[in-house]
Amino acid sequence: EEVKKPLYKVDQIRPDAICKMCEGNIKQNKIGVPEMMLNCTKCNQAFHPTCLGLPLDLIQHVINYNWECTDCKMCLKCQDPADEDKMLFCDLCDRGYHIYCVGLQAVPRGRWHCSICAECVSCGTKDPNEEGREDGKWIHETKVNAKGEKIFSHTMCQSCHKSWKKGNYCPMCNGVFDRDSRPTSNCWVCARTYHISCVGLSRAGARFICMACQRRVQERTVGARGAGAAGFSGRMETPRNDRSSQYSNRTPTTSSFSRSGRRVTQINFSNH
DSSP: OOOOOOOOOOTTTOTTTOOOTOBBTTTTTTTTTTOOOOOOOOOOOEEHHHHHOOOHHHHHTTTTTTOOOOTTOTTTTTOOOOOOOGGGEEETOOOOOEEETTTTTSSSSSSOOOOOOOOOOOOOOOOOOOOOOOOOOEEEEEETTTTTOOEEEEEEEHHHHHHHHOBBBBTTTTTBGGGGOOEEEETTTTEEEEETTTTTTTTTTTOEEEEHHHHHHHHHHHHHHHHTTTTTOOOOOOOOOOTTSSSTTEEEEEEEEETTTTEEEEEEEEEE
């Protein structure tokens, strides 16, 4: 049977499209605010991601293949839409699979990634097992977003996760250092180690201030200014490591780098 080419791309903007579930459009979803729409590549119906219950971090994966809505979705392994009650959906790309087609007896509890998406963020392996173990379990870590909600952060194999739990990783990419040969550098303030490629540095050991420390300094500065404006005075907090004598004759100059919306500041000292 000839496979028909999709009429619309998954994320193609269709001003006249109506959401099949809430009957809203691109300018107004079920709560009355603008929202992008996803187009099913099989039936061409449009849907708001929130109407489907799809989290935002899943959208970037959905638009990279011929996504199908729940009514059209079939098992990627056997291409059969039957046994809907035994259909399992990948929590990262929304592809569908029968549990028996992927070697499972029941729908697993918690997060599940298909073989296409399951990959360690640190070493890139597609095999979750560490040596001597064959349980096939990936570790899915979470993080807290700006609203204070727990959301998915990254997936790791068992071996990398052991090092990650000990804090032996780059905060920017979550890559663990004992399984990675990329050069590193330490934050001048907190001494936390980062891959130089993750913070925009060109050489190992170059001085910089990480984003977390910049934020803490900024918060203290704003707080001190606020207290001064209200008529309060107080002592400045003493730095944990006093470097004033070491750099008293040199003036620090800074340059900022940005990667994935995060900022770090490289420090250079120039003599008077």
